[in-house]
Amino acid sequence: MGWQRKILRVDLSAGTAVAEPLNMEWANAYLGERGLASKYLWENMDPAADAMGPDNVLIFATGPLTGTMSSTSGRYAVVTKGPLTNAIACSNSGGKFGAELKYAGYDLLLIHGRAPTPVYLHIVDDRVEIRSAQALWGQTVWDTEGWLKSHHQDTRLKVASIGVAGERGVYYACVVNDLHRAAGRSGVGAVMGSKNLKAIAVRGNLGVQVDQPERFMAAVRDTHKMLAESAGRKELTECGTDAMIDSMQAFGGLPTRNFQEVQFEGADKLNPEAMTEVRPNGHRNLLTNKACFGCTIACGRIAHIDKTHFTIVNRPQYWHASGGLEYETAFAFGPVVGVDDIDALTFAGYLMNEHGMDPISFGVTLAAAMELYELGVITDADTDGVALNFGNAEALTVMAEKTGKYEGFGQILGLGSKRMCERYGRPELSMSVKGQEFAGYDSRALQGMGLGYATSNRGACHLRHDAFAEDMEDQSGAGKAKPIKVSQDKTAMIDSTGLCLFTSAAWDVPEFQRQIDAACEGDWPESRLWEIGERIWNLERRFNLAAGLTAADDTLPPRMLEDPAPSGTAEGKVCQLDRMLPEYYELRGWTRDGLPSHETLQRLGLEESKA
Amino acid sequence: MQKALLIDPEKCTSCLQCELACSHQHTGMFNPVQSRIRVFEFEHGARAIPYTCTQCEAAWCLHACPVQAITVNAATGAKQVDADRCVGCKVCTVACPYGTINYEAHTGKVAKCDLCGGEPQCAVACPTGAITVSDPDTATHAINPLLLGRGATA
Numbered sequence: 001m002g003w004q005r006k007i008l009r010v011d012l013s014a015g016t017a018v019a020e021p022l023n024m025e026w027a028n029a030y031l032g033e034r035g036l037a038s039k040y041l042w043e044n045m046d047p048a049a050d051a052m053g054p055d056n057v058l059i060f061a062t063g064p065l066t067g068t069m070s071s072t073s074g075r076y077a078v079v080t081k082g083p084l085t086n087a088i089a090c091s092n093s094g095g096k097f098g099a100e101l102k103y104a105g106y107d108l109l110l111i112h113g114r115a116p117t118p119v120y121l122h123i124v125d126d127r128v129e130i131r132s133a134q135a136l137w138g139q140t141v142w143d144t145e146g147w148l149k150s151h152h153q154d155t156r157l158k159v160a161s162i163g164v165a166g167e168r169g170v171y172y173a174c175v176v177n178d179l180h181r182a183a184g185r186s187g188v189g190a191v192m193g194s195k196n197l198k199a200i201a202v203r204g205n206l207g208v209q210v211d212q213p214e215r216f217m218a219a220v221r222d223t224h225k226m227l228a229e230s231a232g233r234k235e236l237t238e239c240g241t242d243a244m245i246d247s248m249q250a251f252g253g254l255p256t257r258n259f260q261e262v263q264f265e266g267a268d269k270l271n272p273e274a275m276t277e278v279r280p281n282g283h284r285n286l287l288t289n290k291a292c293f294g295c296t297i298a299c300g301r302i303a304h305i306d307k308t309h310f311t312i313v314n315r316p317q318y319w320h321a322s323g324g325l326e327y328e329t330a331f332a333f334g335p336v337v338g339v340d341d342i343d344a345l346t347f348a349g350y351l352m353n354e355h356g357m358d359p360i361s362f363g364v365t366l367a368a369a370m371e372l373y374e375l376g377v378i379t380d381a382d383t384d385g386v387a388l389n390f391g392n393a394e395a396l397t398v399m400a401e402k403t404g405k406y407e408g409f410g411q412i413l414g415l416g417s418k419r420m421c422e423r424y425g426r427p428e429l430s431m432s433v434k435g436q437e438f439a440g441y442d443s444r445a446l447q448g449m450g451l452g453y454a455t456s457n458r459g460a461c462h463l464r465h466d467a468f469a470e471d472m473e474d475q476s477g478a479g480k481a482k483p484i485k486v487s488q489d490k491t492a493m494i495d496s497t498g499l500c501l502f503t504s505a506a507w508d509v510p511e512f513q514r515q516i517d518a519a520c521e522g523d524w525p526e527s528r529l530w531e532i533g534e535r536i537w538n539l540e541r542r543f544n545l546a547a548g549l550t551a552a553d554d555t556l557p558p559r560m561l562e563d564p565a566p567s568g569t570a571e572g573k574v575c576q577l578d579r580m581l582p583e584y585y586e587l588r589g590w591t592r593d594g595l596p597s598h599e600t601l602q603r604l605g606l607e608e609s610k611a
Numbered sequence: 612m613q614k615a616l617l618i619d620p621e622k623c624t625s626c627l628q629c630e631l632a633c634s635h636q637h638t639g640m641f642n643p644v645q646s647r648i649r650v651f652e653f654e655h656g657a658r659a660i661p662y663t664c665t666q667c668e669a670a671w672c673l674h675a676c677p678v679q680a681i682t683v684n685a686a687t688g689a690k691q692v693d694a695d696r697c698v699g700c701k702v703c704t705v706a707c708p709y710g711t712i713n714y715e716a717h718t719g720k721v722a723k724c725d726l727c728g729g730e731p732q733c734a735v736a737c738p739t740g741a742i743t744v745s746d747p748d749t750a751t752h753a754i755n756p757l758l759l760g761r762g763a764t765a
């Protein structure tokens with residue numbers, strides 16, 4: 001148990017929805033969520049197929065621990081071929097949608113084809129309907145969720161949907177669930193839009209069982225306690241991820257003005273103190289913290305915007321609480337675009353959730369546009385008359401809205417930084433890997449982060465490895481390959497359990513092992529979990545190679561490799577990717593061209609897979 | 612000993628560990644729809660309020676039941692439903708002014724909080740202290756926990 005042992009296969013072209021048994025052989029080899037969905041993707045599509053075409057498969061996947069009492073058990077992943085990167089996309093999210101999908105009886109939901117007209121899925125346990133979404137097409141994520149709840153007269157309905165950005169193919173459109181949690185990265189929302197699928201509304205009444213309840217509850221009790229007592233967990237609860245802004249500022253790894261700089265003079269206007277500061281008029285940005293399903297950390301922020309702020313002064317529809325700033329949103333609407341107005345940042349965050357876009361990719365794309373503007377490559381004639389200078393808070397919110405609604409220059413920003421910069425003949429200004437924008441960490445200051453960005457299978461990402469400790473200790477490229485490789489395998493495993501990566505504030509592999517071993521039938525020694533992580537990583541790599549990517553895509557923009565960091569602890573340094581990458585390939589058991597060797601594939605049981 | 616759950620919504624993060632624990636205790640499954648404590652969200656998610664039976668003195672459900680299926684557990688003070696006796700007439704659900712005794716279609720009976728025999732699992736699971744077990748001898752016991760003012764702590 002742990003798994004529901006059932007998947008739902010929806011073919012939107014044919015208009016069918018059929019349940020079938022979960023392939024337990026694959027579940028045993030890939031666990032769930034990210035890993036299992038990657039295996040299903042690999043087996044169900046040609047990796048070379050058009051990401052926005054009907055042959056792409058969009059998978060919503062829960063893990064064996066999703067919906068259980070393990071802390072942070074609300075996770076699900078959306079796995080597909082991503083339009084932003086043309087590589088495998090795996091984006092995971094919290095909130096309450098994932099557990100609900102599991103309670104409806106499904107480990108995975110596979111979506112094939114393309115509906116002839118807009119539709120949404122309504123799932124109540126084994127009753128599945130493909131319904132017309134004509135009334136919803138063109139609506140925001142927030143209005144869609146409200147409409148579905150009232151139309152079905154079910155306030156407990158859980159909804160994952162896309163906004164206009166996803167409908168119109170903004171390359172980094174995301175899938176938003178529960179109003180402000182998102183499968184954020186790699187454009188999975190654009191794939192959903194390409195299938196004419198507006199939303200998935202689910203209610204589950206079937207519950208989840210574990211294999212050995214007593215052992216499981218003992219593991220739950222102990223692991224909850226570890227989280228409760230951990231200092232890292234406490235910081236996440238109290239400050240959210242935004243606490244990182246002060247450390248990155250001090251360290252000199254806070255990407256500023258499109259990564260031209262690594263420290264931002266306005267950082268202290270965006271840190272946790274700024275979020276909790278009571279202003280002269282009594283307003284305070286942060287209202288409270290909020291948990292995702294099953295989560296005993298509760299790092300999520302709920303904030304509101306000062307009603308007198310220029311962004312919403314005449315727009316009472318935004319005078320309510322919603323998801324507040326987290327580190328990545330603070331970075332993407334703050335330092336990287338040079339803005340230090342916390343209300344404007346918070347509003348930009350609202351807009352991302354309302355319209356369904358990845359804040360990281362949007363912010364870093366806007367940063368590139370600002371650099372193009374300041375260089376004179378683009379002018380007011382291109383930008384609908386908006387002065388795209390770094391630091392212009394109004395430009396941030398106006399462009400966020402234009403992109404979300406797919407209007408004017410927003411359509412260009414919707415291309416993502418790589419396509420946009422290529423269009424203007426300045427590809428080097430796109431701060432991305434494989435087309436996906438960097439997160440809020442500079443890879444000259446954090447060397448391992450550079451290797452992690454370069455080799456992440458979904459394009460630049462800070463959540464595909466975890467080598468912060470090593471990176472902060474040693475700023476040379478020496479010895480980075482190992483912690484990156486090891487933590488990549490580990491995060492691939494954690495992302496496949498149904499739990500949140502942030503539990504690693506207190507847990508390591510033994511804690512995941514205890515919970516998996518009690519929840520799932522069979523023996524789950526740590527070595528098996530490590531092997532699963534490595535297998536997933538190599539399967540994703542194979543998908544990308546089959547999709548046409550090569551070792552040449554494992555690189556960083558010249559700014560990271562040639563322009564020394566201008567200040568901070570890494571002043572004068574560049575990212576030593578050329579030193580780290582060959583070592584990494586070797587450790588992975590890959591050839592010098594980045595191809596998994598015959599022995600590696602054999603060792604991981606990947607050989608008999610599709611060619 | 613008379614017990615009751617003391618709830619401080621101000622501390623609640625809406626994690627639903629209480630619903631998970633309750634459903635597991637009573638059904639052996641993790642299934643929030645079968646939880647006898649329910650967390651409701653208000654104000655666009657800025658506020659979450661756990662809601663369950665307060666074991667009120669008046670015991671409307673108990674008095675309304677035509678077949679005496681609801682009795683007081685002498686050890687804990689919980690008003691509890693004897694499923695063998697319950698005929699599923701739902702009168703108690705109408706009588707309860709708090710809406711915390713509910714009919715379950717799949718069993719044809721009603722279900723309500725029974726304080727888990729004295730160690731309420733929701734309170735054990737709650738990571739924030741939003742749910743605690745009140746002691747009869749403390750001053751707060753006389754106050755309906757749901758009416759406690761904002762910011763009050765147990």
Ligand code: SF4
Nearest residue numbers: 623624626627629737
């Ligand atoms: S366990 Fe506690 S914090 Fe979590 S939802 Fe229940 S009452 Fe709220």
